[in-house]
Amino acid sequence: MKKVRIGCGAGYGGDRIEPAIELAQEGDIDYLIFECLAERTIAIGQRQKKQNSQLGFNEFLAARMEAVLPICAEKKIKIITNMGSANPRAAADLTCEIAKNLGLSNLKIAIIEGDNVYDTVIKQDLKLDEAGTLISKSGKDIISANAYLGAAPLVEALQNGADIIIAGRVADPSLFLAAMMFEFDWQDNDWDKLGKGTAIGHLLECAGQITGGYFADPGYRDVPNLARLGFPIAEVTEDGNAVITKVADAGGCVTIDTCKQQLLYEIHKPDAYITPDVVADFTGIKFKEVAKNCIAVSGARGKQRTETLKVSVGYCDGFIGEGEMSYAGPGAVQRGRLALDIVKERLSICHIKPEEVRFDLIGINSLHGERLSKNVEPYEVRARVAARFIDKNEAAFIGNEVETLYTNGPAGGGGAFKSVKEIIAMDSTLLERNLVKVNVSYLEV
């Protein structure tokens, strides 16, 4: 039966680069996929692009391409990535330049555009899911709207001979599914196959999260050699089954438990995982260990895709002001609490009214509140105040007030930190498929 080996070279934008190099060199792979977009990344990218038309793509694109292009060109490994983010064209131009500088030739680079649906979404005045209102009534300063594209344009690029595909907002599993659809000639209405491929894509998309990354809990779940963690490979057969594995001598481990954790990561209804390609059903999935670090996956299914595409909408949502100060030694926690009480009172005295404010003692209750954190008493504590404001100057008040605790607050405070950051918040909406016009174009080196 025909097989294809697909490796995942990045699970998020800032991921390590060496495991991708290792996959290209030693993984015997046909495809190297870099999944580099979080929900909000593209909104931030849109901002960068507005300031400089040559920016707005992944900051590690050049480093990744310089590292893997020579190997992939030699071994005929195809690269698929969403590192193009808000600016796939500029990302492709840069990739082209890097390839030329490396002395490479005969490479076809595909650019996938059309996920930017800002104009359409504004014109259609769609309803935002979380705000629960139409865009025009939401009062939000919208800065980006990107539709989740499916595998189809990537398959088209592969059919036209692309060696490298650079996209922006494509649904994460679709990056992987495209390779399978192309290699095995799966049709875009073969729902079970698409469901199987989507499950495999979902298992791979977070890279190290299935090879033992984000899994270790010493004494309960020990993972070898995390500093040298290897990234995953799926060996997929044309029936849609796969074995998840890694380069043999790479760090980490692939077990039934690492696979189960990743399968359920960021999913809601297990029988309806909606992507642009299919509504995948994970409930029938089975994992079986076929050899050490080789886990067979089978049993996913699929149902007809939805008529709409999800659109991530980014908007400006004010500012977060933050301040922190540490207290150590006897009475550290009491002094930390006093510090927070002082800042709380100062807000009132100075008539500062945040939209929302939060007071934490890091090391005591900052992650999950008082109730779940009881009976903890460390040697040191870090007091933190964070608040959300419409106005940037008011946001700056928070950090300044915490800093003044140096000379005005409890004894022995140290290590003050303050910051103000703009909030780019995300909402989502649904857009009719036929309103999203995708464009595939090519550069040749």
Next chain:
Amino acid sequence: MKLREIAHSRTGDKGNISNISIIAYDISDYEKIKQIVTAEKVKNYFADIVKGDVIRYELPNLGALNFVMYDALGGGVTRTLSHDMHGKGLSAALMNMDI
């Protein structure tokens, strides 16, 4: 006994929604976990954090449960004031549950 003794877990986030898996190390413990760790119990456990509904999905052939918790992340990763912006640590908190 703590849930941690017989199960493991990972948290994911989508917008303001958090999901937590609970996966039995030994699939024979699944029924016991299913009986004890109900959606209502998880909702109460995270009462200070999760403001919306908690829905439980069952995956018996994986020996796993998936809890989807709405309005759980202070507005989501981009606008929350929480120190744990993605709510990544919620799975560890849940493993501390007495069963």
